Amino acid sequence: MGLTKSEEFSVKDNRIAKFAKALSHPARVAIMKLLLKQNACICGDIVDVLPLSQSTVSQHLKELKNAGLIKGDIEGATVCYCVDMKELKTAQDCLNELFDSCKRTTAECC
Amino acid sequence: MGLTKSEEFSVKDNRIAKFAKALSHPARVAIMKLLLKQNACICGDIVDVLPLSQSTVSQHLKELKNAGLIKGDIEGATVCYCVDMKELKTAQDCLNELFDSCKRTTAECC
DNA sequence: AACTATTATCGTAATTTTACGATAAATAAA
DNA sequence: TTTATTTATCGTAAAATTACGATAATAGTT
Numbered sequence: 001m002g003l004t005k006s007e008e009f010s011v012k013d014n015r016i017a018k019f020a021k022a023l024s025h026p027a028r029v030a031i032m033k034l035l036l037k038q039n040a041c042i043c044g045d046i047v048d049v050l051p052l053s054q055s056t057v058s059q060h061l062k063e064l065k066n067a068g069l070i071k072g073d074i075e076g077a078t079v080c081y082c083v084d085m086k087e088l089k090t091a092q093d094c095l096n097e098l099f100d101s102c103k104r105t106t107a108e109c110c
Numbered sequence: 111m112g113l114t115k116s117e118e119f120s121v122k123d124n125r126i127a128k129f130a131k132a133l134s135h136p137a138r139v140a141i142m143k144l145l146l147k148q149n150a151c152i153c154g155d156i157v158d159v160l161p162l163s164q165s166t167v168s169q170h171l172k173e174l175k176n177a178g179l180i181k182g183d184i185e186g187a188t189v190c191y192c193v194d195m196k197e198l199k200t201a202q203d204c205l206n207e208l209f210d211s212c213k214r215t216t217a218e219c220c
Numbered sequence: 221a222a223c224t225a226t227t228a229t230c231g232t233a234a235t236t237t238t239a240c241g242a243t244a245a246a247t248a249a250a
Numbered sequence: 251t252t253t254a255t256t257t258a259t260c261g262t263a264a265a266a267t268t269a270c271g272a273t274a275a276t277a278g279t280t
Contacts, residue, residue: 001269002235008161009136013143017136024131025238026119029208033123036212043257051118056239058258063237077247077256085212092209098139099202102146102195111239112265135268153227166269168228173267187226187277 016098019091022067027052027060032083035070040082043072067091126208129201132177137162137170142193145180150192153182177201 006014023029027050034049035041047057061081064070068087073080116124133139137160144159145151157167171191174180178197183190 001233002267004135004235004268005161006136009140013136013139016139017134020130020132020139021134022130023205023208024127024134025114026116026123026127027238029123029126029130030119032208033211036208044255047257051115052238053240054257055241055259059238062258074246074257079257083212088209088212092206095133095205096202098133098142098146099198101143102193102198111263112237114238114266137268154225157227162268163270164227165229165271169268172228184227184276187224189227 012094016094018067019069019094022064022069022091025060027057028064031057031060031064032069035081035083040080042075043079043081046081122204126204128177129179129204132174132179132201135170137167138174141167141170141174142179145191145193150190152185153189153191156191 009017023032030050031046034046043058043061046061047054050057052060061070061072065072068084069091070081071084073082119127133142140160141156144156153168153171156171157164160167162170171180171182175182178194179201180191181194183192
């Protein structure tokens with residue numbers, strides 16, 4: 001086994017899971033924070049800040065890119081990364097829709 | 111390797127990652143939605159709704175519980191699960207703090 | 221006490237993730 | 251053109267995740 005049964009779940013649930021997964025590693029959270037703070041950032045600067053090797057950081061950047069949360073602009077030899085604000089907003093809305101889907105009045109449990 | 115270097119990152123970033131990880135699988139998103147909709151739910155009912163085996167669902171429930179997002183009340187032979195609203199609020203605040211940590215005015219990238 | 225129902229845990233296998241060094245590819249600088 | 255810089259990708263190894271069936275544990279029922 002070991003293979004997530006994605007098809008068995010709704011598109012919406014998979015979308016939420018995709019965004020959550022992108023943020024499920026502290027390195028990727030740190031990268032997002034950095035990019036949000038700086039508006040844009042050369043890849044090398046991200047590598048310098050994080051306590052991980054260049055190749056590992058590159059992998060994390062790729063995952064954030066695959067999730068759509070960041071974009072990379074090639075600028076000569078360097079690559080400038082920045083947050084895709086539209087997708088970030090989508091992610092935020094997705095997650096908040098889940099968080100706010102509570103219909104109860106007050107009562108907690110059972 | 112294969113071991114996340116959690117200690118190298120801030121407590122805050124790890125907290126965000128922890129909550130995100132809990133929601134990084136569509137089955138767990140579906141469980142959260144179910145519990146939020148129903149206020150409380152017998153474990154067996156969750157198993158019936160999800161396209162996964164009883165043992166797998168139990169594992170997912172355990173992960174949500176470990177992340178603090180849900181609680182389980184033992185009621186005789188059954189277990190009644192419900193959302194820990196306080197922790198859910200914490201998770202929402204954590205994630206929104208990340209999403210809203212954008213300082214830029216308008217400009218997108220590079 | 222024996223049986224049934226419900227849920228957690230164990231054992232296992234396939235897959236994915238995390239991490240690194242080494243190397244390739246592409247651009248800039250000498 | 252050669253050299254250096256920057257980033258992505260490849261190969262690899264350890265660990266974690268996902269999933270299931272089987273089994274244990276617990277609480278009801280007969």
